[in-house]
Amino acid sequence: xxxxRIDHLNITVADIDRSVEFYKRVLGMKTESVGEGRAALLxxxxxxxxDLAGGAMAMGSEKRMPAHICFITETPINEVAAHLENCGVxxxxxxxxxxxxxxxxxxYIDDPDMHSIEISTY
Numbered sequence: 785x786x787x788x789r790i791d792h793l794n795i796t797v798a799d800i801d802r803s804v805e806f807y808k809r810v811l812g813m814k815t816e817s818v819g820e821g822r823a824a825l826l827x828x829x830x831x832x833x834x835d836l837a838g839g840a841m842a843m844g845s846e847k848r849m850p851a852h853i854c855f856i857t858e859t860p861i862n863e864v865a866a867h868l869e870n871c872g873v874x875x876x877x878x879x880x881x882x883x884x885x886x887x888x889x890x891x892y893i894d895d896p897d898m899h900s901i902e903i904s905t906y
Contacts, residue, residue: 792824794833795851797897803834806896810871811855811903827855854883854890854902861889864903868893876900 797803800823807813813825813832821839825832832853857864861878868875868891878891881904888904895901 790830792831792833793851793853794835795853795897795899796835796837798837799896800834800836802896807832810868810873810893811901852900852902854904856883856888857903857905859905861891861903861905864905865891868903 800821804815804823804825807825808815811827813827816824816826818824818833821836823834825834859867865875865878873893876892876894879889881888881890881902883904883906886906888906890902890904893901893903
């Protein structure tokens, strides 16, 4: 067996609409409804399921474990930083990091639920 890529992951959020708005506006993702208290964010060939805290699909009820997600983009990192500034999203830190296939240039932000979002380019 050889794992090729991530298909989807789930994160628990306090407010589905607030999270959908953030990921659409800041990261340009598409969205779809997948049932009451749930939504999906689509990008490339992957997606993120958003589960409402306390909802039937949320892991751990009201306990929201912050996640760390690294997204790869072909956009130059200085353009990513400028876009984030235009969106009013502060960059928590930035610089070179070890990626899956080499060194990446990264910026780190937080989503509305304090999930750590890393946006990187090779």
